[in-house]
Amino acid sequence: MLELLIPLDSDSGKPLYEQIYDYIRIHIADGKISCGEKLPSTRFLASHLQVSRSTVELAYEQLLSEGYIESEPCRGYYASDISELYLSGTKFPSGRPFLPQKQKTPYRIVFSPDENEFAYFPFGAWRKISKDLLAADDTTLFTAGEAAGEWELREAVCRYLYHARGVNCLPEQIVIGAGNEYLLILLSQILGSPKKVAIENPTYLKAYQTLLHMNDTMLLLSRDKSGIRMEDVRRLKPDIVYVMPSHQFPMGTVMPMKRRLELLRWAVEKPGRYLIEDDHDSEFRYRGKPIPSLQGNDANETVIYMGTFSKSISPAVRVSYMVLPEPLLFAYQANCGFYASTVPKEQQRLLASFLNQGYFERYLNKMRRVYKGKHDLFLSLLRQEPWVHMVYGDYAGMHLLAELNTQMRAEWIVKEAGKRGVRVYALEEYMVPGTRDFLEGKPTLLLGYGALCEKDMKEGIAVLREILMPH
Amino acid sequence: MLELLIPLDSDSGKPLYEQIYDYIRIHIADGKISCGEKLPSTRFLASHLQVSRSTVELAYEQLLSEGYIESEPCRGYYASDISELYLSGTKFPSGRPFLPQKQKTPYRIVFSPDENEFAYFPFGAWRKISKDLLAADDTTLFTAGEAAGEWELREAVCRYLYHARGVNCLPEQIVIGAGNEYLLILLSQILGSPKKVAIENPTYLKAYQTLLHMNDTMLLLSRDKSGIRMEDVRRLKPDIVYVMPSHQFPMGTVMPMKRRLELLRWAVEKPGRYLIEDDHDSEFRYRGKPIPSLQGNDANETVIYMGTFSKSISPAVRVSYMVLPEPLLFAYQANCGFYASTVPKEQQRLLASFLNQGYFERYLNKMRRVYKGKHDLFLSLLRQEPWVHMVYGDYAGMHLLAELNTQMRAEWIVKEAGKRGVRVYALEEYMVPGTRDFLEGKPTLLLGYGALCEKDMKEGIAVLREILMPH
Numbered sequence A, B: 001m002l003e004l005l006i007p008l009d010s011d012s013g014k015p016l017y018e019q020i021y022d023y024i025r026i027h028i029a030d031g032k033i034s035c036g037e038k039l040p041s042t043r044f045l046a047s048h049l050q051v052s053r054s055t056v057e058l059a060y061e062q063l064l065s066e067g068y069i070e071s072e073p074c075r076g077y078y079a080s081d082i083s084e085l086y087l088s089g090t091k092f093p094s095g096r097p098f099l100p101q102k103q104k105t106p107y108r109i110v111f112s113p114d115e116n117e118f119a120y121f122p123f124g125a126w127r128k129i130s131k132d133l134l135a136a137d138d139t140t141l142f143t144a145g146e147a148a149g150e151w152e153l154r155e156a157v158c159r160y161l162y163h164a165r166g167v168n169c170l171p172e173q174i175v176i177g178a179g180n181e182y183l184l185i186l187l188s189q190i191l192g193s194p195k196k197v198a199i200e201n202p203t204y205l206k207a208y209q210t211l212l213h214m215n216d217t218m219l220l221l222s223r224d225k226s227g228i229r230m231e232d233v234r235r236l237k238p239d240i241v242y243v244m245p246s247h248q249f250p251m252g253t254v255m256p257m258k259r260r261l262e263l264l265r266w267a268v269e270k271p272g273r274y275l276i277e278d279d280h281d282s283e284f285r286y287r288g289k290p291i292p293s294l295q296g297n298d299a300n301e302t303v304i305y306m307g308t309f310s311k312s313i314s315p316a317v318r319v320s321y322m323v324l325p326e327p328l329l330f331a332y333q334a335n336c337g338f339y340a341s342t343v344p345k346e347q348q349r350l351l352a353s354f355l356n357q358g359y360f361e362r363y364l365n366k367m368r369r370v371y372k373g374k375h376d377l378f379l380s381l382l383r384q385e386p387w388v389h390m391v392y393g394d395y396a397g398m399h400l401l402a403e404l405n406t407q408m409r410a411e412w413i414v415k416e417a418g419k420r421g422v423r424v425y426a427l428e429e430y431m432v433p434g435t436r437d438f439l440e441g442k443p444t445l446l447l448g449y450g451a452l453c454e455k456d457m458k459e460g461i462a463v464l465r466e467i468l469m470p471h
Helices: A016-029 A042-049 A053-065 A123-135 A151-165 A180-191 A205-213 A230-236 A257-269 A326-336 A345-356 A359-383 A410-419 A454-468 B016-029 B042-049 B053-065 B123-135 B151-165 B180-191 B205-213 B230-236 B257-268 B326-336 B345-356 B359-383 B410-419 B454-468
Strands: A069-072 A076-079 A174-177 A196-200 A217-221 A240-243 A274-278 A303-308 A320-323 A388-392 A399-404 A444-448 B069-072 B076-079 B174-177 B196-200 B217-221 B240-243 B274-278 B303-308 B320-323 B388-392 B399-404 B444-448
Touching: A016 A053, A042 A053, A053 A069, A123 A345, A123 A359, A123 B123, A151 A174, A151 A303, A151 A320, A151 A345, A174 A180, A180 A205, A180 A274, A180 A303, A180 A320, A180 A326, A196 A205, A196 A230, A205 A217, A217 A230, A230 A257, A240 A257, A257 A274, A345 A359, A345 B345, A359 A388, A359 A399, A359 A454, A410 A444, A410 A454, B016 B053, B042 B053, B053 B069, B123 B345, B123 B359, B151 B174, B151 B303, B151 B320, B151 B345, B174 B180, B180 B205, B180 B274, B180 B303, B180 B320, B180 B326, B196 B205, B196 B230, B205 B217, B217 B230, B230 B257, B240 B257, B257 B274, B345 B359, B359 B388, B359 B399, B359 B454, B410 B444, B410 B454
Parallel strands: A196 A217, A196 A240, A240 A274, A274 A303, B196 B217, B196 B240, B240 B274, B274 B303
Antiparallel strands: A069 A076, A174 A320, A303 A320, A388 A399, A399 A444, B069 B076, B174 B320, B303 B320, B388 B399, B399 B444
């Protein structure tokens, strides 16, 4: 029988059973105790090492549960057959893996359509609500929440959507999720596969990519100046049409009522047809009243309405919502009911209070003024430039499109501006991959201004001027 | 030309342009202004109504952008053709939709394996960190974060995993996400399709369902008392094997070292093979040392390690993580790099501080003692019962399996206990749908104790006794 000379050190701070376990494990791993070798009985080893039998038993139990040793009834313990296989490689011997940590942006000024202004955010209110939420040592904050989202947030969103967007729904129809892409993943599973989804081009590419990843067949709709054409929809025969009627991204078009109604009529003609209404930034319209939602005109339960707090509060908040028409509630429950909510309960309650206590509405009103100011300034600055042919997509959102008087390609301008530390976007960048060459018309830049101050706007425009009007 | 007698009320609080807009919109919608009818010019209407021309222009602009009217250059404004289509249905004429709000559980005592004890959570520390985070009016909390998760949280998780679980990785390899299911959705997209995934049965059914929804082909591995058998893996020829080596759910098995090494060897034999290691609750082991992770023994970058804060902190926190082996980092970037993180930045920073300031480790140590106390008590209570044949899955996690001395079917017992207000779970409930009949052995109940006090445990056991030993 194997004799184990285990050097125990009762002053080492490491429990004795662990010292025994480690010694045997290492010796099995490196082959010094070979496969099939019989180990001493716990009684024998305990007396040999002058420790209690339970100490040895604990060590053996751990070795057993990890499979280093095996026990045979009435016979004892044997080393398992693992030595030849034992792997103990070191991590990345060739150095760190190739994927670098996200780099700091190399740009001085970024005309991003996705960046917001946070200078006016009511941190005090947010902090107070957060503090009050946690003050009570309320353990219900930590128990698993409802899959579709916390009821109080769904109610608050429901009320908000009714008043602000004319969306006609009940809290039961609302699903809260961690961002639009996650909700599209759910939605694709709710709608089932295989299905054909028609989407405008150019568009919000993340929606296109998400649905493509979910194995949906993606059909591309070209546009006239008012947006999609019904004849294209009828020709392509999709099951689902994804639209942004209130403010198409990136074109800024508002879908005319006539086309809305044609779309609604198309949807109702055949069971299984649905319209996805992505209402991403309709909070920010600077002239006239908000454009009502398509969902509000839908009497036949064919519109899936999607919205987000990414623009109205912040993308880091990670809260979006969708309103399912009644016929999809059962499919949601059946196909996706098992997914736990993706938004922390604390975050949901915080947001519900932020809405219910009126902070959200006041902040929106404030930000509408702030962004309108930025919009008006940026529009007037752009219109002064002789290289700007036309500006469109105006009076809403956080970006403008500038059609240029130039023979240069938009992508070349983007590159040249980048070299000078300014990030602008070519309209082509929002075309579905492989279709960029189909974009017609003058070279066009997309210029977001939401996060920029006057100085940066002017400096950025000066850089573009330098490129477009070299002396 | 149409004459519009618009009754304006300058005291109504409603802007004049909106009153004009509403009047025209409603009359177009209900057909009182018919399609093609010419509207008065803005100049004429302004003078007619005694309002400024810009007021009328704003109303017309809104009507134009919503498509109620059309403008023809040099000719004027015309009502659009929408009246016949105008839909104004009321919501759910037949009453509320059928999907009820989540009901309160009808049970008095729930032996859930997913519920935790929160009585010892350091709310004070959580609150303080949260307060400090928000105190600075720090707008970077609100800007879009890194797709894979905040760097400081990935570093903190990386350190924790190395020390607590022997996981060998760099923060670059860690992806933070809103729960295991979301990470599995990402992972399925990273690994690409079509692929075959082998999973144990019974298992964590949400993982099975999620991968099935992602169109993966699911293969089922039956088990012997140590878990999966390599001959089954070789026979079924999967691309991916999903395992829980440290503590299989629901069986509680620890995978022996020999099988781990066989699995690792299988994975390295052919490119594209991967092992998913779901390490869901290995923090809670009450005897001996923690079982090391499979990932720690993998020198060939074949293990995808997944873990969660759902058990160690709370399911409502919605934070899980996965460690991608180096060969998958590029695929992650290429296929899923466009998905924004699903966890609020505030939550990520809070959690990073909770880990970095030592609270998490102290809380884990505390909870390990708390759950060990509950475990020992519950185990001893169960072992006293004559209807309990054997208890297994012990010394870890938050549930036990009780094999019963009875001819009754486990599902019947579950139903009877339910009638008496006690929710217990049949082992069958964790079998993949359609395979329940293949479960061998004595009727077995799964009994979670994480959230229960002594009184509830005793009361629940008494109810089972009443059912199993009727006098």
